[in-house]
Amino acid sequence: MTETRMEGLAGLIGRMKEYLLQKKEEGETDIYLSPEGRTAMEKVLRKARGVRTLRELEEIMRDCHKCPLGAGRINLVFGEGSERADIVFIGEAPGAEEDKQGRPFVGRAGQLLTNMIKKMGYTREDVYIGNILKCRPPGNRDPLPEEMEQCFPYLAKQLEIIKPKVIVTLGKHASHALLGLKTPITKLRGNLGNFRGIPVMPTFHTAYLLRNPNKKWDVWEDMQKVLKIVGRSPK
Numbered sequence: 707m708t709e710t711r712m713e714g715l716a717g718l719i720g721r722m723k724e725y726l727l728q729k730k731e732e733g734e735t736d737i738y739l740s741p742e743g744r745t746a747m748e749k750v751l752r753k754a755r756g757v758r759t760l761r762e763l764e765e766i767m768r769d770c771h772k773c774p775l776g777a778g779r780i781n782l783v784f785g786e787g788s789e790r791a792d793i794v795f796i797g798e799a800p801g802a803e804e805d806k807q808g809r810p811f812v813g814r815a816g817q818l819l820t821n822m823i824k825k826m827g828y829t830r831e832d833v834y835i836g837n838i839l840k841c842r843p844p845g846n847r848d849p850l851p852e853e854m855e856q857c858f859p860y861l862a863k864q865l866e867i868i869k870p871k872v873i874v875t876l877g878k879h880a881s882h883a884l885l886g887l888k889t890p891i892t893k894l895r896g897n898l899g900n901f902r903g904i905p906v907m908p909t910f911h912t913a914y915l916l917r918n919p920n921k922k923w924d925v926w927e928d929m930q931k932v933l934k935i936v937g938r939s940p941k
């Protein structure tokens with residue numbers, strides 16, 4: 707290869723690196739999506755182009771069967787709370803009770819989340835609560851990457867509509883999906899990231915807190931930072 711071509715190639719790599727770094731800083735974290743994930747994202751965004759409200763979005767995805775989980779659900783768990791919420795809490799997927807009721811975080815882990823929200827000076831109706839996946843994985847297994855890719859565009863649209871001041875990701879799956887990282891949750895928690903310019907606070911999932919109650923203080927410490935972002939102090 708000639709020296710000039712080598713210089714040209716080095717320049718191109720440098721510009722690509724700059725572009726990716728800039729995208730990361732701007733919060734374009736979904737650049738980790740595979741080609742199939744990107745196609746799914748584009749399809750949903752095209753379909754949801756005119757959608758302005760959560761109700762409209764829920765309407766267009768009510769019969770979704772983009773991934774195999776659609777066939778096994780009792781109810782699609784869209785999410786619930788205020789369309790103008792300052793804080794959005796995101797978990798990974800509905801469990802058995804959520805599937806039965808069609809509502810997010812209603813089991814024991816949900817009760818713990820509700821208590822934490824109250825302790826922060828809010829009600830469930832003041833904030834927004836949802837999941838990466840809208841349908842329950844069988845046997846409450848972990849979400850598969852391809853399921854998350856298929857479902858993620860819906861969450862991205864929900865966040866675009868709500869425009870929260872901060873997103874709290876509960877557990878590793880939600881944190882990894884929103885931040886586009888694979889860092890263990892023990893290292894991620896408490897360190898603010900961002901998704902398309904919205905601050906993201908990764909913390910432990912409340913189901914994990916049921917098994918490890920001593921970690922509640924870590925989560926409470928993270929919530930202090932969240933309250934600071936929205937300009938409130940705990941009651």
Ligand code: SF4
Nearest residue numbers: 770773776840841857
């Ligand atoms: S999990 Fe998401 S992508 Fe899969 S069927 Fe349910 S709504 Fe559709």
